[in-house]
Amino acid sequence: MNATIENTILKKENEAFLRRRHQHYINGEWVDGVSGERIDVLDPATGRVITTVSGGVAEDVNKAVAAARVAFESGEWRAVTGFQRGQLLHKLADRLEELGDEFAELEALDCGKPVTYARAVDISLTARVYAYQSGWASKIAGETLSPTVPGEYHAYTLREPIGVVGAITPWNFPMLLTAMKLAPLLAAGCTAVLKPSELTPLSTLRLIEVIEEVGFPRGVVNVVTGYGYLAGAALAEHEDVDKISFTGSGATGRRVLAAAGKNFKRVTLELGGKSPMIVFPDADLERAIPGLAAAIFFHQGQVCTAGSRLYVHKSIHDQVIEGIVEQTTKLKIGHGLDPSTTMGPMVSADQLEKVLRYVDDGRRGGAETITGGGRIGTDGFFMSPTVLVNTDDRMTVNREEIFGPVLCAQSFTNDDLSAVVASANDTDFGLAASGWSRDLSVAHKVAQKLRAGSVWINAHNILDPALPFGGFKQSGWGREQGSEAIRMFTEVKTVCAAL
Ligand code: NAD
Numbered sequence: 119m120n121a122t123i124e125n126t127i128l129k130k131e132n133e134a135f136l137r138r139r140h141q142h143y144i145n146g147e148w149v150d151g152v153s154g155e156r157i158d159v160l161d162p163a164t165g166r167v168i169t170t171v172s173g174g175v176a177e178d179v180n181k182a183v184a185a186a187r188v189a190f191e192s193g194e195w196r197a198v199t200g201f202q203r204g205q206l207l208h209k210l211a212d213r214l215e216e217l218g219d220e221f222a223e224l225e226a227l228d229c230g231k232p233v234t235y236a237r238a239v240d241i242s243l244t245a246r247v248y249a250y251q252s253g254w255a256s257k258i259a260g261e262t263l264s265p266t267v268p269g270e271y272h273a274y275t276l277r278e279p280i281g282v283v284g285a286i287t288p289w290n291f292p293m294l295l296t297a298m299k300l301a302p303l304l305a306a307g308c309t310a311v312l313k314p315s316e317l318t319p320l321s322t323l324r325l326i327e328v329i330e331e332v333g334f335p336r337g338v339v340n341v342v343t344g345y346g347y348l349a350g351a352a353l354a355e356h357e358d359v360d361k362i363s364f365t366g367s368g369a370t371g372r373r374v375l376a377a378a379g380k381n382f383k384r385v386t387l388e389l390g391g392k393s394p395m396i397v398f399p400d401a402d403l404e405r406a407i408p409g410l411a412a413a414i415f416f417h418q419g420q421v422c423t424a425g426s427r428l429y430v431h432k433s434i435h436d437q438v439i440e441g442i443v444e445q446t447t448k449l450k451i452g453h454g455l456d457p458s459t460t461m462g463p464m465v466s467a468d469q470l471e472k473v474l475r476y477v478d479d480g481r482r483g484g485a486e487t488i489t490g491g492g493r494i495g496t497d498g499f500f501m502s503p504t505v506l507v508n509t510d511d512r513m514t515v516n517r518e519e520i521f522g523p524v525l526c527a528q529s530f531t532n533d534d535l536s537a538v539v540a541s542a543n544d545t546d547f548g549l550a551a552s553g554w555s556r557d558l559s560v561a562h563k564v565a566q567k568l569r570a571g572s573v574w575i576n577a578h579n580i581l582d583p584a585l586p587f588g589g590f591k592q593s594g595w596g597r598e599q600g601s602e603a604i605r606m607f608t609e610v611k612t613v614c615a616a617l
Contacts (some may be wrong), residue, residue, distance in 0.1 A: 140172060146330070151172035151175065153173060153175045157173045157316050157344065157345070161228075163452075165467070165499065172343050173348070174349035176352035180356070183284075183356050184358070185340050187358055190281055193338070195309065196307075200305075203307060204252040206252075206304070213331065215241070215242065221236075222237035223236075230464070230498075231454050232460055235417070239291075239294070247297040254302070254305050254604050260611075263275065269616065271614055273614040277608040280308055281361065283308045284313065286313045288365055288366040289317040290420045290421065290422070292320075309340075310338070312340065313349050316344060317466055322343075323343070326339065351373070364388065365387075365389075366389070367519075371389045388588060388594045388596075389547075391424070392516070393424060394551050394552075395410055396535075399431040399434055400560075401434070401554040406576070409576070412578070415449060415523050417462075418522060419522045423549055423578075424579075426520060428526065431530060432531045439527060442505060446489055469499065472520075473523075476522070477524060480506050485506040487506055489505050517545065519547070528541075535560060539564060543567075547592055547593045548569045549570060549572070549588075550574070553574075554575075561575045570593075571593065585600055586603075588602075
């Protein structure tokens with residue numbers, strides 16, 4: 119493992135970016151925070167401070183919301199047509215793709231993800247989200263309706279932008295998760311105040327420079343950095359915010375929901391998951407084994423849809439587990455900026471400790487550690503890829519979201535798929551799931567029965583701008599991506615004229 123890359127030479131643009139004094143971005147200007155507090159931003163591969171950002175408080179949020187309100191109500195933004203909004207979004211997508219290497223490096227440094235994955239997933243997929251939603255901007259329309267009352271009427275609906283949106287995002291995929299909110303809300307004609315995670319705020323600040331460059335009017339997109347309990351909470355409870363689009367943990371989601379009740383603002387919640395993967399005896403194991411390993415170890419398992427619970431038919435259990443363990447030996451663990459790295463560190467010391475606690479808890483509960491289970495090195499926050507077997511549905515490791523590289527496996531024997539599906543569904547979460555079988559009938563039956571917002575067949579973690587994404591049960595409210603995302607940022611107005 120090469121965790122410390124002492125002599126990493128960053129792109130000169132990123133060197134310069136890190137040296138900048140990072141401020142809030144409000145009404146088209148970079149401004150210092152009211153409190154003067156600075157928050158350290160760490161490189162999780164070394165634990166060292168790489169820069170600082172402003173610690174926003176309620177007064178900063180008030181200013182940002184006021185700017186977003188003015189831009190929404192009276193600014194030039196209202197005069198920008200849907201088609202033009204689409205053009206701006208497409209320009210943004212193109213520019214992000216052009217700057218892809220630079221953004222990937224920044225995201226790798228800030229989040230600890232392998233730079234090659236950051237380039238392919240975080241940045242290219244992000245650019246595709248903006249490009250995809252750019253197409254919807256010119257196609258937002260209502261319906262013509264037929265009232266039931268006697269008489270002559272002409273009735274129709276309009277789909278109007280919801281207004282000022284507070285977008286609160288977590289640390290695992292800053293660029294992508296911001297895009298999943300910002301692209302459709304801009305397509306719909308809303309304005310925004312972004313509140314990125316205090317752990318990984320950098321790419322959102324750099325994104326603003328590109329948003330400015332492509333020509334979005336002032337006040338349309340604002341950013342307040344800072345802690346969730348201050349800046350995030352102030353945004354969630356702000357009475358002039360029309361909607362909160364939140365991605366993060368269930369615990370914070372509950373707080374956001376309670377705060378949003380103050381003015382009944384609209385709320386979308388993208389929360390945690392504990393996604394099951396069911397492997398049937400006829401599965402194509404050459405395809406399944408690397409797919410299952412990637413499903414849990416991609417981005418160190420810090421993925422809301424990570425395939426963290428594995429159900430394997432007893433007849434192939436040992437073969438599948440051995441295969442997954444072998445896959446872990448191929449992972450190259452190291453600093454995300456090393457292009458050969460395929461697994462980076464956990465995002466923070468707290469996250470590493472939390473994951474280690476879960477592993478201990480699983481062991482004490484009777485799970486067996488087949489591989490991994492511990493910290494790697496003392497620099498940075500590295501955790502070994504871990505496989506626990508003999509877990510069961512009652513264990514905490516199988517019930518709570520670990521958000522780390524820990525696979526909890528168990529076998530099933532019953533050939534009737536209802537029993538294993540019932541186990542897979544025995545969870546508070548419902549974000550994603552996958553079924554692995556060559557039998558089309560089995561695969562589609564499982565897809566019908568699994569209670570999850572996304573079900574993948576012979577694959578896992580397929581996220582696409584065209585495919586609606588969101589959770590059943592405690593994994594969330596509402597959907598992002600696809601045309602569903604536009605619905606989440608529009609209100610329906612009914613117009614009825616007596617003729
Ligand atoms: P978190 O809930 O701790 O924080 C998320 C965001 O909320 C951060 O910006 C944080 O500053 C802010 N926040 C914290 N307290 C707040 C408050 N009181 N009011 C308003 N905002 C507040 O989550 P995290 O640790 O950053 O991210 C990990 C979680 O995110 C996991 O549970 C993961 O499953 C979830 N997640 C879900 C999805 C999805 O699409 N469903 C995607 C990625 C991550």
